[in-house]
Structures are given as structure tokens and as C-alpha cells.
Amino acid sequence: METADALLDERALSKLKWRCRRGLLENDLLIERFFRGHEATLTVRQAKGLNDLMDLSDNDLLDLLLKRKDAGQLPDEAAKASASTSEAHEVLKLLQPAAPAP
Structure with missing residues (x-):
């Protein structure tokens, strides 16, 4: 059994990349930057x-x-639950673009 801190193997990474394909270009661009x-x-x-x-x-x-x-502001309970996991919060911080410098 894999531990949570184990690196993702190549096959799992490939499946994850396929799963992350989105319908909005903006999402795809941010996700591609994350993977890079x-x-x-x-x-x-x-x-x-x-x-x-x-x-x-x-x-x-x-x-x-x-x-x-x-x-917590998402419209339905299923969305709130998916976005509220500790793992989702961790990845969301990595996915979000950095704020522009003042």
C-alpha cells in the first residue's frame, strides 16, 4: 500500500493528467502550469x-x-465537500496563480 507522501508513479501521473482535462481554457492553462x-x-x-x-x-x-x-461559498454540498478536503486545500494553493507584484 502506498503512503500519502509517496511520489506518484508514471502510470498514475498519466491517468491524473487525463482526468484533469477541463472544458474551460483558463482552467487548463492553470492546471498545465501546475504540472510543469x-x-x-x-x-x-x-x-x-x-x-x-x-x-x-x-x-x-x-x-x-x-x-x-x-x-464554503460553493453552491452545493457535494462541491463544498470536494473542495474542503485538506488535500484539495494543499493542491489549490499550488494551483492558484501568484498575486501580481504591486
Whole structure:
């Protein structure tokens, strides 16, 4: 059995990338940037968080990524539950674009 901190193997990473394909270009761009920066160090725990976020609608996901809403403000209970896991919070911080410098 894998531990949560174990690195994701190549097959699991490939499946995760396929699962993360979205209908909104903005989501796809942020997810692609995430994979470019983190795929070599992606853990089983982070993959679970990413899968939790992929259960969201495209618009809900974009609202979280752009910090327009937090998980508690999502419209339905299933979305709130998916976005509220500790794993989802961890990955969301990595997915969100950095704030522009003043």
C-alpha cells in the first residue's frame, strides 16, 4: 500500500493528467502550469487533492483558482465537500496563480 507522501508513479501521473482535462481554457492553462512545476514531485496525497478538485464544475473550479470564492461559498454540498478536503486545500494553493507584484 502506498503512503500519502509517496511520489506518484508514471502510470498514475498519466491517468491524473487525463482526468484533469477541463472544458474551460483558463482552467487548463492553470492546471498545465501546475504540472510543469510539480509533476516530478507530485505525491499520492496531492493527486487525491487534485482528484477532489476535478469533481467540481469548471466554473466552480475557476472561482477557486482565481480566489473569487472559497470552498464554503460553493453552491452545493457535494462541491463544498470536494473542495474542503485538506488535500484539495494543499493542491489549490499550488494551483492558484501568484498575486501580481504591486
